[in-house]
Amino acid sequence: MKSHSSTLLAEVRSFRQNHPDVRYVDLIALDIPGHFYGKRYPVEMLEKIAAGSPLKLPQNAVLLGAQGGLFKIGDYCFNDGDPDANRRLVPGTLKPVNWESQPLGQMLITSDGTEAPIEFEPREVLAKVLERLQHQGIHPVVAFELEFYLFDKQLENGLPQFARDPLSGDADDQPNLHIERLSRFSDVLDDMAQTAKDQGIDITVITAEIGPGQFEINFGHCDDGLRAADWAALFCRSTRGVALKHGYRASFMAKPYLQFPGSGMHVHVSLYDAAGNNLLAAHQQRPLRHAVAGCLELLPHCMPIFSPNHNAFRRLGGTVNAATRASWGFEDRDACVRIPESDPRNLRIEHRLASADANPYLVLAAILVGLEHGLEAKREPIAPLNEDRNSGADFPVEMLDAVRAMQQQPVLRDKLGAEFVEVYCENKRQDHLTFQQEIQAREYRWFL
Template identity: 60%
Template sequence: MNTRTTADDSLLQEVRTFRQQHPDIQNVDLLGFDLAGRFHGKRYPIDQIEKIAAGGMLKYPQNMLLLGTQGRVYRIDDYAFADGDPDTPRRLVPGSLVRVGWQREPLAQMLMTSGDTAAPVCFEPREVLAQVLQRLRRKGMQPTVAFELEFYLVDRQRQDGLPQAPRDPLTGLQDQTAFDIDSLYRFSEVLQDIVRCAQLQGIDTTTMLSEDGPSQFEINFNHSSDPLRAADHSAMFCRIVRGVAQQHGCEASFMAKPYLQHAGSGMHLHVSLYGEDGENLLSRHEGAALRHAVAGCLAWIPHTMPIHAPNHNAFRRYTSGTVNAASRASWGLENRDACLRIPQSEPKDLRIEHRLSGANANPYLVLAAVLSAIEYGLEQGREPIPSLNEERSSGVEFPTDMLEAVRRMAGADFVQAALGAEFVNVFCQNKRQDQLAFMDVITPRECQWFL
């Protein structure tokens, strides 16, 4: 197979310009994103990146995308164990070469993808989203999206293996406050460093707020008409937050439910949909299009939970009884208890805020699923169940156990049609085996209860 890339004059110029602007940088981390929602890759000398941009060879093991949460290689059909673990071609993602702002040594990073190569990998998360976006564009639909990400700062020291709140930099005491504007002041050094590093990488952050849990924060991004780049930025932002936190003597966690007694961390996704004439498609037919889109999202939720809740812990957000975490698929106007919140806005800005996903969900797959669900709803033209504003108990049950969630997703023909049958097959097998591996241990509590 020819793994040589095609020379791209604009990409080559991007690399050369970057080298001129950052002469101290000698190495670049080349990053891909896998099914488990983690970056993998290699560190290259920057002159080799320039050679790749000029048309040089770039390839990477295909099966790196399939690793489980702990880096395990699972037996999924013929992948990994019976296919010879092949390399497949990759290409550099234009516009993604940026300086890494939290490392002591000068360093840059750049994204790579199998998309638009001679052999795209159908289960690469970025490629799954790219295919969905191409389909929407062919139908005259252009999404505008914005991510919101919640995370906890936690102390490096564990208590009986469990996380605990970090020490207040001013008092030395453990932080226990929530919704406190002064938390932004007490942890201002790390938070401002996060924003600085994000902006250095071209990530357009907006508001910052202290959330419901101790040392829990949310940082929002501006709406973007480039959904693929928005997902890139969401993925890179998590890496930034973790890296900056380490430099400040603590850790950052996007774990969906690090504390049972406190609020979980979510990934909220705002989506508008525009036509070729610039009209907001969700505002058509006096709001009927919005209701149809909502109905599509509600129909998809029970069949895509492994995407929204990617591990055992993520399902705890829906069953712990804390505020603003829905336990059923629901919708509502200006209602944060609903999975789908419709913020009050002008018709041109009408959007759906999809609030179901955990903060550690894969942003590429979440966006691909939500956009496909909206597309499905618009084409089906069905009315949704009553909103929470109309009927407080309204909602559709969804699985809160990974094995049942995988079974539902694997059997959903409409999900396979939209996201790709082979992707759904591989993803569901990966999640099923991850869950079985997680459960394959006898815990101290089992011995306390059943010995």
């Protein structure tokens, strides 16, 4: 513990030396809906925390709804006295923020690794899954891909407007994959990529996607699942900030336009043993087939994680590469679980179902549990789409049905934690019901 504190203290002191104009640091963590919460600390106080002083925040901050409100979930929030819970600094995540008007720093915090971790904190849920796999000699390598849209900074009657092409000044309203769009929006995209790199995120490929103002950024393959999810979370935060600095809004909303493709979170996962052998490639790829079967079996029960809100369900069965059934296939982007062409060393699955606004810690945890379950059960999967275009299993396409499917699933309760499953499902149910409590203009048009 002493050497751990020494490492953190050295990180803080180095940061202060390299960034003497920074007076405050945001200590941040991801809540259940995938939003950052936290506190802004004077940088000199950060040294004390790094040296071992306690860092406490309300436990129930993790339970915030999509709009920031608290729901009664069991005894949490209203019958527990709103207790504090210990957090710790995540080493290596203290970085400068360059999208604010004043110099600022930020650093991730978490309850995992403390004496009493919060069972339903997303990072802790993933940490427990990774720890269990490590004890089994399974070492995941993970790469996220995130799609997002750029909009004009100004909304019109609350609705997003197409981003303006910096070259012509016209709305970028033509869906295409043309690489020229990367050049036209290069100022903001280059700043997003460099800012992400400054945060320690391994940015690789940038793609102009099909939707107007839609782009995708890929991250490098990472042998630390927690760090890979950290990258995805931090990228969303920095990208929104950089976009505003350039006069745009960046959004990871799953389906901002009905007529154009939604935005997804694609996750590549391969599994290795301690010697570096690809476990999925062994025995004529039988483990790969078992892992796929496990993913598909649990997928219908993980829909509240993969599609975490009402809008995310709109993305399913959309215009491009968004599945409506649990399916798999080789080099097939219509499948939920795609097997990209690769050599045995790099054999992996690409899980394509999650929306871009899903919680990356929970998405990865759910995928890994599916893989783990499949390797244990050793079942054969259904036919791939390459053999049968109608192959697939139904999954819920509405939130309340999805919550019911998740809540009683025994494998998820065992491997993700029963307390987490109960809390998460109730959070999603309450969020959905709260969303339904507002009468939209369409209802008056239809029924008044």
